[in-house]
Amino acid sequence: MFSSQVSAQSSAATRGGMARPTAAGYSLATMSPPDRMQPELLPTDPVQRELDALGQRLDRLLETVRRLHEENRSLRHSQEQLATERANLMARNEQARGRVEAMIQRLKALESNA
16 A cells, blocks of 8 residues: 555656655666566665565554544444433333333222222
8 A cells, every 4th residue: 555655656756857766765767677677676775675664564554543443433333323222221111110100009099999
């Protein structure tokens, strides 16, 4: 993900006349034609390896952010459903409590009449 974005940006800058390093660490303007065909065969320097490692780490972090965002969305949806279900259960509980209290009152009235 990140590496391809860097390559696209670098290629665009090179086409505009400015020689910027590509993701592989090479300037396209200074490469000979055979090198342009096989940039993966050229050695990379320690700075480029570190940049590549940082790019990979950034890709993993971005994937983690995406996954956590999706998980968060799912948990919020579940929370909304549970809150709705809880409200419905509380309403049914209140209705049942009212019916039980009404029955108790009727039983007390029957008892006092007997």
